[in-house]
Amino acid sequence: MIYTVTFNPALDYVVKVDHFTLGSVNRTEQEDIYCGGKGLNVSTVLATLGYGNTALGFVAGFTGDEIERRVKNLGFRSDFIHVKNGMSRINVKLKSGEETEINGIGPEITKKDVEQLYEKLDCLSDGDMLILSGSIPASINDDIYERIMEYLDKKGIRIVVDATRDLLSNVLFYHPFLIKPNNHELGEMFGVRLESVDEIIHYGKLLQEKGAENVLISMAGDGAVLITQTGEVFQMGVPSGTVKNSVGAGDSMVAGFVAGYLENGSYEHALRLGSAAGSATAFSEGLAGKEDIMKLYDELLKEGY
Ligand SMILES: Nc1ncnc2c1ncn2[C@@H]1O[C@H](COP(=O)(O)OP(=O)(O)OP(=O)(O)O)[C@@H](O)[C@H]1O
Numbered sequence: 212m213i214y215t216v217t218f219n220p221a222l223d224y225v226v227k228v229d230h231f232t233l234g235s236v237n238r239t240e241q242e243d244i245y246c247g248g249k250g251l252n253v254s255t256v257l258a259t260l261g262y263g264n265t266a267l268g269f270v271a272g273f274t275g276d277e278i279e280r281r282v283k284n285l286g287f288r289s290d291f292i293h294v295k296n297g298m299s300r301i302n303v304k305l306k307s308g309e310e311t312e313i314n315g316i317g318p319e320i321t322k323k324d325v326e327q328l329y330e331k332l333d334c335l336s337d338g339d340m341l342i343l344s345g346s347i348p349a350s351i352n353d354d355i356y357e358r359i360m361e362y363l364d365k366k367g368i369r370i371v372v373d374a375t376r377d378l379l380s381n382v383l384f385y386h387p388f389l390i391k392p393n394n395h396e397l398g399e400m401f402g403v404r405l406e407s408v409d410e411i412i413h414y415g416k417l418l419q420e421k422g423a424e425n426v427l428i429s430m431a432g433d434g435a436v437l438i439t440q441t442g443e444v445f446q447m448g449v450p451s452g453t454v455k456n457s458v459g460a461g462d463s464m465v466a467g468f469v470a471g472y473l474e475n476g477s478y479e480h481a482l483r484l485g486s487a488a489g490s491a492t493a494f495s496e497g498l499a500g501k502e503d504i505m506k507l508y509d510e511l512l513k514e515g516y
């Protein structure tokens with residue numbers, strides 16, 4: 212079974228504004244609402260690629276009800292914990308030439324709520340895959356990913372972590388199956404600015420030395436680099452296309468990678484499918500559909516990747 216955990220799901224309110232001006236009334240040209248939060252995006256794209264999964268996480272208030280209602284149509288199972296105080300976030304994604312994001316705080320999650328999550332995690336067993344993705348609300352200690360990994364240690368569960376800074380560095384000791392920082396996040400972890408692919412590979416390998424099994428570094432329009440636990444390094448480019456909305460490209464990449472790996476155990480195939488899914492989402496208004504992903508997969512193959 213595949214499980215995702217989203218501590219802070221959201222409704223993504225994506226608005227297009229022509230020439231956004233700070234300090235004045237701006238009117239939208241186009242607006243859409245999507246179910247968001249990194250883990251939920253991973254669940255959605257996994258389902259799109261034919262991989263059933265269960266989304267765990269916390270929801271609250273009327274926005275939480277709407278997230279739960281929408282998720283029912285996305286092709287995966289959800290088993291959320293309902294939190295009493297506050298409401299699930301509405302994250303604003305503003306497109307006006309550049310992309311600007313305003314991500315909300317989210318509800319207050321208590322110790323008891325977190326205990327309920329641990330009870331749900333007790334269902335996981337040998338061979339399962341768990342994807343921990345996204346930021347942690349301020350009401351929870353930011354060592355929670357580490358605690359979850361400690362809790363599940365030695366149970367044969369492959370864990371993927373897509374998070375930043377301490378949240379990510381602290382889990383390395385527990386040997387995550389895959390981590391996916393982007394090139395900027397990788398640099399921030401070491402207090403450096405990474406300019407070249409060689410530097411990216413060098414610092415990616417340091418994360419591996421600290422315990423990560425596979426390290427996938429995404430580089431937006433510049434593609435990705437994968438350093439595998441078998442010591443291989445693969446570099447991947449991007450297919451051609453017009454960027455419409457890059458929100459969720461990283462999550463789509465994680466989903467594509469996991470789906471590809473589960474299909475036949477090949478890292479090259481996983482990287483190609485992950486990259487195709489990431490780019491397909493960047494070239495779509497929302498998260499990508501299967502047809503678009505497979506079209507870009509074939510394009511990458513043709514280009515020799
Ligand atoms: N502009 C783009 N053109 C083509 N492909 C892209 C573009 N942006 C992203 N991708 C694809 O998606 C992958 C993941 O993107 P990115 O590096 O932006 O992840 P991220 O920073 O985690 O993104 P996000 O947080 O927005 O989901 C890239 O490695 C690439 O394959």
Ligand SMILES: O=P(O)(O)OC[C@@]1(O)O[C@H](CO)[C@@H](O)[C@@H]1O
Nearest residue numbers: 247248249302314345346458459
């Ligand atoms: O605030 P976080 O948890 O870091 O990121 C949340 C978020 O920006 O990530 C997704 C895209 O990756 C969006 O659906 C969502 O709004």
